[in-house]
Amino acid sequence: APAFAAFTDGQPVWTPMRTFPFNLTGHPVLTVPIGFSNGLPLGMQIIGKRNDEARICQIGQAFEQSTDHSVIKPNL
Incomplete structure (x- = not known):
């Protein structure tokens, strides 16, 4: 992940997030937490x-209800 400081000058920063195609096509996207890495x-x-949108919200709700990922806190 890029350092938070990389976002402070107001310039676009490339990140590995793959949301751009869906922003262009208008497809609904929902992101749900699945844990931590490092x-x-x-x-x-x-x-x-x-x-x-209703269907992806139903899928997201079912996933969150069947896992505990949404309540896990990172080990600091």
Whole structure:
């Protein structure tokens, strides 16, 4: 992950997040927490058909109810 300081000058910073195509196409995307790696949070993207926000919210809710990832805190 880029250091937080990389975002302070107002210039765009490339990150490994893969949200750009869905921003362009208008597909709904939901990110849910799935744990940590080396103290950094990990997330899973759930991508739906256009105008199908309700379905990805249902999937995200089912995932969060079946795991404890959303309540785990990082080891600092």
